[in-house]
Amino acid sequence: MTTLDRDAAATSRALRNQEEVEARIRAICxxxxxxxxxxxxxxxxxxPAADPRAPSHPSSLRQALGPHAPRTLDPHSPELxxxxxxxxxxxxxGQVEISSAPAPSLAAxxxxxxxxxxxxxxxxxxxxxxxxxxxxxxxxxxxxxxxTPRYDAMEAALGPDGRVMMCSTAGLQVCLDAGTPGEVAxxxxxxxxxxxxLLAAFAxxxxxxxxxxxxxxxxxxxxxxxxxxxxxxxxxxAGDPAGAWARYALDAPVTCIRxxxxxxxxxxxxxxxxxxxxxxSRPPTVADVDYHLSTLFPPVRPRGYxxxxxxxxxxxxxxxxxxxxxxxxLSDPAVTDQALELTEATAQExxxxxxxxxxxxxxxxxxxxxxxxxCRHLDRTGLPAALRTDLFAGVHRRLHEEExx
Numbered sequence: 001m002t003t004l005d006r007d008a009a010a011t012s013r014a015l016r017n018q019e020e021v022e023a024r025i026r027a028i029c030x031x032x033x034x035x036x037x038x039x040x041x042x043x044x045x046x047x048p049a050a051d052p053r054a055p056s057h058p059s060s061l062r063q064a065l066g067p068h069a070p071r072t073l074d075p076h077s078p079e080l081x082x083x084x085x086x087x088x089x090x091x092x093x094g095q096v097e098i099s100s101a102p103a104p105s106l107a108a109x110x111x112x113x114x115x116x117x118x119x120x121x122x123x124x125x126x127x128x129x130x131x132x133x134x135x136x137x138x139x140x141x142x143x144x145x146x147x148t149p150r151y152d153a154m155e156a157a158l159g160p161d162g163r164v165m166m167c168s169t170a171g172l173q174v175c176l177d178a179g180t181p182g183e184v185a186x187x188x189x190x191x192x193x194x195x196x197x198l199l200a201a202f203a204x205x206x207x208x209x210x211x212x213x214x215x216x217x218x219x220x221x222x223x224x225x226x227x228x229x230x231x232x233x234x235x236x237x238a239g240d241p242a243g244a245w246a247r248y249a250l251d252a253p254v255t256c257i258r259x260x261x262x263x264x265x266x267x268x269x270x271x272x273x274x275x276x277x278x279x280x281s282r283p284p285t286v287a288d289v290d291y292h293l294s295t296l297f298p299p300v301r302p303r304g305y306x307x308x309x310x311x312x313x314x315x316x317x318x319x320x321x322x323x324x325x326x327x328x329x330l331s332d333p334a335v336t337d338q339a340l341e342l343t344e345a346t347a348q349e350x351x352x353x354x355x356x357x358x359x360x361x362x363x364x365x366x367x368x369x370x371x372x373x374x375c376r377h378l379d380r381t382g383l384p385a386a387l388r389t390d391l392f393a394g395v396h397r398r399l400h401e402e403e404x405x
Contacts (some may be wrong), residue, residue, distance in 0.1 A: 011285065011286045011287040011290070012285050012286070012287060013285060013286050014282070014283045014284070014285050015276065015283060015284050015285065015286065015289060016283055017276060017277075018250065018273060018276040018277060020276075021250065021272065021276040021284060021289055022246045022250065024286055024289050024290075025242075025245065025246040025249050025250075025289065025293070026242045026243070026246055028290070028293075028304060029242050029245050029246075029302040029303075029304070030178040030184050030188075030241070030242055030302055030304065031177075031178060031304040031305065032178055032179065032180055032181045032184060033177065033178075033179075033180060034177075034179075034180060035176065035177035035178075035179045035180075035183070035187075035330070036104060036177060037102040037103060037104060037177055038102070038103060038106065038109055038174070038175060038176050038177070038327055039099070039100045039101065039102050039103060039109065039174075039175035039305075040100050040109060040113055040172070040173065040174055040175065040319070040323050041097055041098065041099045041100070041171075041172070041173035041175070042097065042098050042113065042117065042172055042313070042319055043091065043095050043096070043097040043170040043171050043172065043173075043313055044095060044096055044097075044131040044132050044170050044313055045093070045094075045095050045131075045132035045134070045136075045137045045168070045170050045313075046061060046094055046095065046096050046124065046129055046130070046131060046132065047129065047130055047131075047132055047139065048060075048128060048129060048130075049125070049128050049129060049130040050128065052130070052132075052139045053139040053140060053210075055140065055143060056094045056129070056145060057145070058073060058094070058145050058146065060127055060128070060129060061073060061090065061094055061096070061127075061129070061145075062074050063127055064123050064124050064126065064127035064129055065077075065088060065096075065123060066123065067079075067080040068080055068081070068082060068088045068120075068123070069088065069090075070087075070088060070089045070090055072089070072090055072146055072148055073090050073146065081101075082098065082115075082116040082119055082120065083115055083116060083119050084100075084101070084111070084112035084113070084115040084116045085100075085101040085112065085116075086098045086099060086100045086101060086112065086113065086116040087099050088120070090145075090146060091146070091166065091167075092144050092145065092146050092151045092155070092166040092167050093137075093142060093143060093144060093145055093146075093166060093167025093168055094145040094146070094167075095169075095170050096120070096124075096131070098113065098116050098117065098120060100112055100113050100116070102175075105381070105382045106323075106324060106327050106381040106382060106383055107381070107382050107383050107384065107387075109323070110320055110324075110383075110387070113319070113320075114317070117319075132170060132313070133204070133313070133314075133315035133316070134170070134204045134205055134206075134207070134312070134313060134315075135169060135170055135171065135203070135204045135205030135217055135218075135219035135220075135312025135313045136164075136168050136169050136170070136205035136207075136208045136213075136217075136218045136219045136222070136312075137168040137169075137170075137208060137209065138206075138207040138208060138209075138210070139209070139210060140168070140209055141168070141209040142163050142164050142166070142167035142168040142209075143167055144163075144166075144167055145167075149256075149258075149259075149263065149264040150256055150258075150264060151166065152263070152264070152265075153255060153256045153257075153263065153264040153265045153266070154166065154255050154256060154295065156265055157253070157255040157256075157265070157266070158226055158227070158230075158255070159226070161222050161225040161226045162226055164208075164222040165219075165222045165223055165226065168208065168209075168222070169205070169219040169222060169223075170219070170312070170313035171219065171309060171310075171311060171312060171313055172202075172311040172312065172313050172314055172319055172322060172323070173307055173308060173309050173311070174307075174308040174311070174322070174323050174326045174327070175303075175305050175306070175307050175308070176191070176305060176306045176308070176326070176327070176330055177305055177306070178302070178304065178305055178306055183333060183336075184241060185238055185239070185241055186333065186336055186337065186340065187306060187330055187336060188236065188241045188300070188302070188306065189236050189238065189241075189340060190329065190330065190336045190339050190340050190343075191300050191306055191308050191326065191330070192233060192234070192236050192299070192300050192347070193236075193339070193340055193343035193344070193347035194326065194329065194339060194343055194370060195233070195299050195300065195308075195310045195347075195350065195353070196343075196346050196347065196348070196349040196350055196352070196353040196363060196366075197343060197346055197353070197363055197366040197367035197370055198310065198311065198322060198325065198326070198367065198370070199217060199220060199299075199310045199311065199312075199350070199353045199354060199357075200216060200352075200353040200356070200357040200358045200360065200363045200364070200367055201322075201357075201358055201367040201371060201395075201398060201399060202311055202312060202314065202321070202322045202398065203216035203217040203220075203312055203353075203354070203357045204217070204312040204313060204314060204315065205217045205218045205219040205220070205312050206218065214355075215354055215355050216353070216354060216355065216356060216357030216358075216359070217312055217353070217354040217357070218354075219312050219313075219354075220310065220312075220350070220353070220354035221354050221355070223297065223299075224350065224351065224354060227253060229248075229251055229252045229253060229271075230252055230253065230255070230295070230296055230297060231297050231298060232298065232350075233298050233299050233300070233350065234248045234298045234300065234301075235247075235248070241302070242302075245302050248296070248298070249272055249289075249292065249293055249296060250271065250272050250273040250276070251271055251272075251273060252271060252272060252292070252296055253266070253269070253270065253271055254266040254267075254270045254271065254272055254275060254292055254295075255295045256291065256292075256295055257280075257288070258287075258288070258291060267279075267280065272284070272289070272292055275288075297309065299350070308326055318394065318398075320391070321391055321394050321395050321398065324374070324378065324381065324383070324391050325370075325371055325374040325375075325395065326374075327381055328373075328374040328375070328377045328378050328380065328381055329370065329373065329374050329377070331377055331380040331381055332377070332380055335373065335377050335380070338373055339370055339373060342366060342369045342370050342373065343366055343370060345362060345366065346362055346363055346366045349362070349363060358399060364399070367399065368399060371395050371396075371399065374395075375388075375391065375392045375395060378391060378392070
């Protein structure tokens with residue numbers, strides 16, 4: 001039996017009860033070890049350069065991306081990586097995303113992502129397209145460009161707010177190693193507690209479809225309005241974060257069941273817990289459980305590593321400031337502990353963060369404190385001094401701009 005055959009057999013194995021499903025989730029959610037790598041995923045809305053209000057078209061995007069196009073856009077694409085090894089994907093509304101390769105340092109990540117972003121911008125510019133600067137499309141209402149069984153099932157399950165999320169929003173994700181067994185709980189708690197102040201500090205989604213939304217981050221507002229079992233934070237359990245994630249996943253509704261033919265829609269009301277208990281025509285397989293986890297979108301998601309999902313897309317090169325801040329705050333256990341202490345009072349203020357941003361006094365104080373802590377520890381990240389100075393200035397400029405908005 002080949003390795004591929006063994007992998008296929010393993011993932012097709014049926015999980016006969018809830019205990020087996022939970023064991024699978026626990027086994028893959030946190031891959032522990034010394035934290036040595038990090039990555040980033042940058043997502044943008046895409047617009048015709050001549051008129052950002054005009055709709056985009058799949059053919060224009062396919063032509064622009066050429067051999068880098070994902071197969072959801074071009075079934076015959078070779079899906080070549082970008083020059084610095086980042087990969088390109090497209091979201092249902094035509095948003096483009098770069099997922100970096102894991103980098104051994106923050107400096108290496110900055111160099112690689114900057115190279116790939118510059119290459120992507122050139123490709124799009126040659127086709128008369130440009131990348132957006134905001135966490136939600138400020139010009140156009142949501143419109144599906146890509147149709148796949150996954151996206152069709154998700155839109156049917158998630159409703160109008162899900163359509164906005166799928167077709168109009170753009171985020172910035174930071175990916176970090178989970179850490180050693182002794183570090184996982186604190187790192188998991190810290191990246192969650194940092195969510196409200198960092199979301200507030202780096203909110204860019206004020207306007208959608210030509211109208212002011214009244215929110216600092218209408219992107220997060222769209223996520224929050226969906227089924228809370230799919231998009232709200234995972235409860236932080238200091239003693240057992242893997243168990244908290246397993247319970248979250250078991251209680252979440254199943255939105256997609258992959259089939260060789262036909263619709264991927266799941267029966268209404270089916271949760272993974274119910275499926276494991278026999279509520280569907282067959283038991284879930286390992287592959288079904290793994291796929292279900294890919295349809296859960298809390299602000300922080302464990303994927304072996306920690307996937308920080310709460311940041312809005314940033315304009316131009318501004319993406320690096322929040323990525324560097326998160327990396328610095330998790331650069332040392334003592335710094336992470338300080339960040340946890342600073343965020344205690346606002347750790348649950350998600351709604352205030354996406355509604356008011358740093359106009360809220362408590363969130364502004366917390367954001368300023370944690371960003372100051374991050375800037376004071378950027379030297380732990382190995383960044384050159386000049387880049388650290390630029391980041392420090394940019395972070396403080398950002399806080400001032402958001403306060404006066």
